[in-house]
Amino acid sequence: MRAIWKGAVAFGLVNVPVKVYSATEDHDISLHQVHNKDGGRIRYQRRCEVCGEIIEYKNIDKAYDDGERTVVLSAEDFASLPVEKSREIEVVEFVPSDQIDPIMLDRSYYLEPDSKSTKAYVLLRRTLEETDRTAIVQFSLRQKSRLAALRVRGDVLMLQTLLWDDEVREATFPSLDEKVRVSAKEKEMSAALVESFSSDFDPENFTDEYQEQLRVLIEAKLEKGEALDTDETFGETDEDDGGGKVLDLMEALRRSVEKNREKKGSAGAKAGTPSPGTKTNAKKGA
Structure with a gap:
């Protein structure tokens, strides 16, 4: 460094x-802009609107304009x-x-x-x-x-x-002024959902999927060009488990808890050891 x-x-x-x-x-992949018609590189130029010349960055100062007057500030002014x-x-x-x-x-x-x-x-x-x-x-x-x-x-x-x-904005949303009744059963189910997701945070367990997929896409396009089939490259996107149906809150919570418990149980079985979630549930059921 x-x-x-x-x-x-x-x-x-x-x-x-x-x-x-x-x-x-x-760590994002560096990309530049091109004309979609012919692939020509899009470049930005610092052009002076008075003389029309393209100006190098070293010759550029900053200015403040109050609508009537303009004051130019050089690097030396800032340093002072x-x-x-x-x-x-x-x-x-x-x-x-x-x-x-x-x-x-x-x-x-x-x-x-x-x-x-x-x-x-x-x-x-x-x-x-x-x-x-x-x-x-x-x-x-x-x-x-x-x-x-x-x-x-x-x-x-x-x-x-x-x-x-x-610089920090205040959040004022009129919709939050509405009185909402949350039942004890809903809170209980919501807490169970939180418990089913509970873990110790380890940042190494997470990756930037967008950048990984972007790298795969770039490599595939380098190899196959415009003949690339993205469905073949990435596979078909999984359909929403809800099947497009609108679920009520309790049903959505119940399904989410069951789905996550099954997921953790499957992961624990593959590893040869019971998952943390399975242990917790077993104790509660005892």
């Missing part, structure tokens, strides 16, 4: 020099902002970790110690772990002031940038 930023975490008079790395990456010059990740408060609403989380970054001595880094990490606190910090990155949560992941400190409060 390549560091994208260097600075220091500052809390009180303590400074922790760090390097910042992107913690995530995009005091907050942009700062190389400090300032801790403004330590909060209980469960107070951070996941909807506010944005991008994630790893922090590596950038000093011969890692004592201050390790001290901050252990303090966060033992107090179950998350540090709320502010810093500037890529011409933008950031609010972030500084927390621990394994042995590493990480930053997760946060959306500003006014």
Whole structure:
């Protein structure tokens, strides 16, 4: 990995020099646009509407227009902002970790110690772990002031940038004002459905099926061209078990529980051991 930023975490008079790395990456297949008639590549050009010339990115500045006046801002103008010059990740408060609403989380970054001595880094990490606190910090990155949560992941400190409060929309749906009666039997059946799906989360058990199927499609088209038969490549799509019928809520819950129990039982039989769901049901029936 390549560091994208260097600075220091500052809390009180303590400074922790760090390097910042992107913690995530995009695995999507890269595609470009073409003309569907002849396959010609579609390209976007930065053309000046005054002189008509195509402009290189290095010669492009940004501007603000209030409707009457325009002010042009160069890279030097942005770099002159005091907050942009700062190389400090300032801790403004330590909060209980469960107070951070996941909807506010944005991008994630790893922090590596950038000093011969890692004592201050390790001290901050252990303090966060033992107090179950998350540090709320502010810093500037890529011409933008950031609010972030500084927390621990394994042995590493990480930053997760946060959306500003006014960037999170409030959800107001009139349909939720309607009074709905949920019976005890429906809640019981819904809980049984949750139990039939219960498991411990392991991200390695999940894959991006769309990207996998896209790779299969690309390989098949490279091999067979326009003669490709997608039904032959992917097989026929399974029909909906409901057969297009509209089921009432209780019936849908009942069928879902039965279907998932059968699925888990089948998986356990193939593995040679009873499934977790089967064990749970056996205890309840005892």
